[in-house]
Each structure stands twice: as C-alpha cells, then as structure tokens.
Amino acid sequence: AQRVTQPEKLLSVFKGAPVELKCNYSYSGSPELFWYVQYSRQRLQLLLRHISRESIKGFTADLNKGETSFHLKKPFAQEEDSAMYYCALGWWGSQGNLIFGKGTKLSVKP
Amino acid sequence: NAGVTQTPKFRVLKTGQSMTLLCAQDMNHEYMYWYRQDPGMGLRLIHYSVGEGTTAKGEVPDGYNVSRLKKQNFLLGLESAAPSQTSVYFCASSSKTSGSSDTQYFGPGTRLTVL
Numbered sequence: 001a002q003r004v005t006q007p008e009k010l011l012s013v014f015k016g017a018p019v020e021l022k023c024n025y026s027y028s029g030s031p032e033l034f035w036y037v038q039y040s041r042q043r044l045q046l047l048l049r050h051i052s053r054e055s056i057k058g059f060t061a062d063l064n065k066g067e068t069s070f071h072l073k074k075p076f077a078q079e080e081d082s083a084m085y086y087c088a089l090g091w092w093g094s095q096g097n098l099i100f101g102k103g104t105k106l107s108v109k110p
Numbered sequence: 111n112a113g114v115t116q117t118p119k120f121r122v123l124k125t126g127q128s129m130t131l132l133c134a135q136d137m138n139h140e141y142m143y144w145y146r147q148d149p150g151m152g153l154r155l156i157h158y159s160v161g162e163g164t165t166a167k168g169e170v171p172d173g174y175n176v177s178r179l180k181k182q183n184f185l186l187g188l189e190s191a192a193p194s195q196t197s198v199y200f201c202a203s204s205s206k207t208s209g210s211s212d213t214q215y216f217g218p219g220t221r222l223t224v225l
Contacts, residue, residue, distance in 0.1 A: 097158060
C-alpha cells in the first residue's frame, strides 16, 4: 500500500539557517510527489511538485527513487517560511487521489 | 475566480445533530475531495468524486455521506454527529488527468465542533 512518512512533527531553525524537511514514501511504481504548505489559518496550497522541477520561494525538492525520498530544502530559512508542510504522493490510476503525510511544522526563529 | 469555497466556515453541533457542508468550485474540475484534518494525523480522505453523479469512499468514510449532483458542488453530510467528528474539514478539487495525479486546489476549511 502507498504510504508517506514525514518523520519530524516539528522542526525549529533560526533565520538564515538551512532547512530540510524529510519525506519518504512507499510505492513500487512511478510516484508523483508534491509538497503542500499551510500558513497559519490559511488553506493548503501547492508549494511544488517533482515533475515541474521548479524552485518556489527558494525551496527545492529532488525525487530520489533509490531512497524513496522527496526531501524539501531551502538554503536560508526566513521567518515567513514558518508553516505546516505536507508531503503528498500520487500514482497512476489513483483517480487524482493523494496520500498525505502527517505534516511537519516548521518554525523559523528570528 | 473564487476557486474553491466552503460553507459554513464554523459550526458547533450537539451530539446527534445533522448538518451538511457545501463545497463549490468554479474551475470546471472533474475531481473533488473531502478531507478531515486532525492534529498529528495530517489530512485523511473521507470521500471523493471523479465526476457528476459519482462518489467513492476514502480512508475514513464512516459517519459521513456525500453527494455530487452538480459538477461544481460536492456536499458532505453528517447524519448523526459525534464528538469524534470534531475536526477541520477541507474540500479540494483537481482536473481529470490521464491516469495520474494533478494539483489539488483546497478550500478555506470548515471548523466543526461537536459537543
């Protein structure tokens, strides 16, 4: 069965420090991976997806099929990055469904 | 475009009461979803729909029913609310794809408390 694991419930860093939010997935086929972000009291919104290979707000994520990971990285964290981050997995035949991880709360301290 | 909207934003129910949450999208999306978000549990899929008139169960469907009579609307019903259904409910929609997953667009959420 498909599964997404985000091992850290809370990640706290200082402004300007590098940040890495971990995401591991279980799926034997070709996955589609997403990172969603939820700022305080706002709706979830897409941050990035692996097929786009974009850098959004300074964040990047690389799909590592060997390690079944899709970690989210940013070299210099900003206070406005404080939010809840969810990794999500899609797959062929999913009818659009995504499996979400339990989320990591990122807190960037001044 | 309003995107995905949800009604109501907040609601307090007593155990045993019923209610319907309304989700509407103006993006002409085929797929729609209802999730619940609980602390430490992330988002869990309740029900989803791949088109008008069709619905399917997600991960946690018990205690909920849904209907998709119009393409733009997806209703979530609680027939007899229980305290365990206290949660934040999110609706989402996405385009129909050739078989894989597309970006889901979320509504603002409904905060439901069942006393």
